[in-house]
Amino acid sequence: MGDPLYAGGIGLTVVLVTLLKVLVTFVLLLVATMFMVWFERKIVADMQHRIGPNRAGPWGLLQTLADGTKLFFKEDLLPDRADRIVFRLAPVLAVVPAFLAFAIVPIGGNFAEGGTVSMFGRETFLQLADPPVGVLFFLAMSGIGVYGVMLAGWSSGSKYPLLGGVRATAQIVSYEAALGLSLASVILVNGTLSTHQIVAEQAGAGFGGIIPNWNLVVTGVVPAIIFLIAGTAELNRPPFDLVEAEQELVGGFNTEYSSIRFALFFLAEFMNTVTMSALVVTLFLGGPSGPVWGPEPVRTWFFPIFWFLLKLVVFLFVFVWFRGTLPRLRYDQLMDLGWKALIPLALGWFLLLGAVRVARNEGWNLVVTFGAITVVVVVAVTLLNLSLRAAQRQRLADAEVNA
Amino acid sequence: MEFVVFLIAGAIVVGGAIGVLAFANPVHAALSLVATLFGVAVLFVAQNAQFLAAVQVIVYAGAIVVLFLFVIMLLGVDRSDDLRVEPIVGQRPLALLAGVGVLAASLVAVLSAGGSTATRTVRSTAVAIPTEEPDVTSLGRLLFTDHVLALEITAILLTVAVVGAVVLARRPGRDEPSVEADVEAEA
Numbered sequence: 001m002g003d004p005l006y007a008g009g010i011g012l013t014v015v016l017v018t019l020l021k022v023l024v025t026f027v028l029l030l031v032a033t034m035f036m037v038w039f040e041r042k043i044v045a046d047m048q049h050r051i052g053p054n055r056a057g058p059w060g061l062l063q064t065l066a067d068g069t070k071l072f073f074k075e076d077l078l079p080d081r082a083d084r085i086v087f088r089l090a091p092v093l094a095v096v097p098a099f100l101a102f103a104i105v106p107i108g109g110n111f112a113e114g115g116t117v118s119m120f121g122r123e124t125f126l127q128l129a130d131p132p133v134g135v136l137f138f139l140a141m142s143g144i145g146v147y148g149v150m151l152a153g154w155s156s157g158s159k160y161p162l163l164g165g166v167r168a169t170a171q172i173v174s175y176e177a178a179l180g181l182s183l184a185s186v187i188l189v190n191g192t193l194s195t196h197q198i199v200a201e202q203a204g205a206g207f208g209g210i211i212p213n214w215n216l217v218v219t220g221v222v223p224a225i226i227f228l229i230a231g232t233a234e235l236n237r238p239p240f241d242l243v244e245a246e247q248e249l250v251g252g253f254n255t256e257y258s259s260i261r262f263a264l265f266f267l268a269e270f271m272n273t274v275t276m277s278a279l280v281v282t283l284f285l286g287g288p289s290g291p292v293w294g295p296e297p298v299r300t301w302f303f304p305i306f307w308f309l310l311k312l313v314v315f316l317f318v319f320v321w322f323r324g325t326l327p328r329l330r331y332d333q334l335m336d337l338g339w340k341a342l343i344p345l346a347l348g349w350f351l352l353l354g355a356v357r358v359a360r361n362e363g364w365n366l367v368v369t370f371g372a373i374t375v376v377v378v379v380a381v382t383l384l385n386l387s388l389r390a391a392q393r394q395r396l397a398d399a400e401v402n403a
Numbered sequence: 404m405e406f407v408v409f410l411i412a413g414a415i416v417v418g419g420a421i422g423v424l425a426f427a428n429p430v431h432a433a434l435s436l437v438a439t440l441f442g443v444a445v446l447f448v449a450q451n452a453q454f455l456a457a458v459q460v461i462v463y464a465g466a467i468v469v470l471f472l473f474v475i476m477l478l479g480v481d482r483s484d485d486l487r488v489e490p491i492v493g494q495r496p497l498a499l500l501a502g503v504g505v506l507a508a509s510l511v512a513v514l515s516a517g518g519s520t521a522t523r524t525v526r527s528t529a530v531a532i533p534t535e536e537p538d539v540t541s542l543g544r545l546l547f548t549d550h551v552l553a554l555e556i557t558a559i560l561l562t563v564a565v566v567g568a569v570v571l572a573r574r575p576g577r578d579e580p581s582v583e584a585d586v587e588a589e590a
Contacts, residue, residue, distance in 0.1 A: 086430065133539070136457035143465020147437070150469065154430060154476050162476065169473050173466065193454075193539060 003196075004116060005124035017119050025128045029102050032312075033270045037064040040320045047324040071263040079256045081157030090155060091257070091264035094148025098271040101141035103128035104195045105278040108305040111203035111289050115196060117300050125196055126288075126304070134195040135183055138279060139176070142234060146172045148268065149236070149243065149253050156256035164252030167331070168236060168243040174338040175233040175240075178226055181346035185223040185353050186215050186283050199287035216284040219353060224284040226346045228318070231276045233338065235269070237319055239326035240334060277315035278308075285311050344384055348377070408449045416442035433471050440464045454539045 005014055038053065038061055045052025053060030078087065108126035109115040116123045131137055146169060153165015187193060190201040202214050211217055216224045233240040244252030254265045281287055290307035292299045329337070352373060359369040415438055422435025440463045447456035489495060546554050 083428075083430070086434070089434075131453055133453045133457040136454070136461060140457050140460035140465060143461050143469075146465065146469055147472075150472060150476070151430075151434075154472070166473070166476055169469060169476075173469060173473075176465070 003125045003130050005122055013120055013122060017122055017124060020119075021124075021128050025103060026099070028107070029099065029271055029274060032274045033267060034064040034068075035061075036270050036274055036316055037067075039316060040323070043317065043320045044324045068263060071266075072260055074259040076259040076261065077256070079157055082256065083155040083157065086151050086155035087256075088261075090148050090152035091261040091268075092148075093151065094145060094268040095264045095271075097141040097144040097148075098268040098275065101138050101145075102271070102275045102278065104131065104134040104137055105275065105282055106130075106196055106199050106287050107278075107308050108288050108301065110292055110300045110304050111200050111287070112292070113300065115200055115203075127196065130194055130196045133193045135187065135193050135198070135283075138275075139180060139183070142172075142179075142272075143176065145268070145272065148265070152257065152265070153253035156253075158256055160249045160251070161253050161255045164243050164249050164255070168253055171236070171240065171243065171334060171338075172234055174335065175230045175342070178230040178338060178342035178346050179234055181343060181350055182223040182226040182230065183283070185219045185346070185350050188350065188353055188357070189215060189219050195282055195287075199282060199289065202286040203289050212286060212289070214284060214286040214289075219284075220349070222349045223346065224280070226342050226349075227284065228280060228315075230338075230342060231280065232319065232322060233334070235272050235276055235319075237269075237273065238323040239328050241328060242331060242334060273316070273319055274312070277312050277319065280315050281308065281311040287311075340384075340388055348380060352377070405449055408445065412442045412445040412449065414442075415439070416446070429475050430472065433468055433475065436471075437464050437468050440468070452538050454542060 005017060041063070042052045042060070053063035056062040056066045078084065104127065106115070106125060106127040109117050115125060117126050118124075149168040149172070150165045153161040153163075153168065156162070186198065190198045192198060192201070198215070202212070202218075204213050236243040242248075244254065249255070254262055257265060288304035288308040290303065292303040294303070355369070355373055358364075359366070419435045419437070419439030419442060422438065423432045426432040426435060440459060444456040444459040444464075447453070447459060
């Protein structure tokens, strides 16, 4: 258990390898973010029949760098009514968890052979850290990320940021429940919290040797979809970007920010997007697993990283696609979707997976089990629907009385 | 090494706690509380209780204090209240008394149970959890075997709290009996 790098005590090589991994993770995340900003602008431009950035560097690839430099040298404003300390603290609270969350993502390693690579004669995982509570670490970091947005909204001492901050808090706290519950299905099936173990569980061949043994299949697609939706809401990305809805809130929580502090929020947002995509890949699509060929360095280094990056780009594209095609939700629709659709569905699916698992372990009759499950599901859905309709009727009646 | 971690985390915990009391602005006080919770999480990690540390951050820092802040922001009580007004008469002397009492009790507990370094080392090796098993597994096993009754009672308590919150939060719109009216409408 745990990274074999630390099994034999901590020497100079171990420290150096760890430092190298820190550096690579940091740079990789920054480069991925830079690429993601460009990618998003290009794709959205294509979807809207525009050209998009095409001036700085080949195909406009260096546009983000130019924008970053520009932001760096702009004047840093501090509003008169701002809370000085918290106003300065908020961007940092947004960026630091965004960096840390990526540390638990396995970005390579051939998991058919233990998932390790050798670096300077040491076997190690290709991920910065593999804490035994890896997935919870991610949840904790995204929970801390809320503070950045919320405090930015509050400390600006102005009403649009405050409204944006309040919206953000409500939204993120609501969708964290759905996110956690869909994660619970993965944890139940894999029986571990460590991201490395989760990927290792998905490594072998699955059904008929053709369909991969990914959690996407094993948990039955629903948790993956819930995770993707809740993740998009967690990121405040369209169609869940009420936090910074330009038409209503000027710019939302970051209205009063300028210069490098604004850039930090921007950076955090895109880093979170990259991390969330990486997590979807890790949890549901087997992370770096995929067919590998060739001699030693190619087989353990090149292919896993290639597969990981390929899957990552697919999900980054999905996030941009959402933005390019979906209209923003209304606030009540957002809350309805979170509380009345995603959370009951995620919880029900979790119970279902648990029931199937117990039935298989105890050797119960499959037909009886599935019959019972169907009955329970029908009853539960009917009850939920009835209660929702009753609540809605009452709300309408209340509105009539009050009007 | 562990001692250094303890010193730093302990300083953060105590500093945060003092901050909660000292800051006049409720938002600053809530942020100090977050610092305290973080310090405690670090102490958990130092004791190899990673699961508790993660849950500490997710539940307390990520949800409860966020809700505190949410309420503070929504109610707009961020302009520091006048601290000279005492809302309940006699509250402060009683609070002081209770605080001193709790401090004394915990000091007595620590000093009487702490003993010499020798007994402490013996106890810590005796209680040590087998390291091959992640702490989540052992915690889960304990919760669902020895302490299952307490767990279930806590679950019921939480459910009651949720139902109570919903009932209290519901705006009394038209005259109460809504369920019967719905049944009649159905029929």
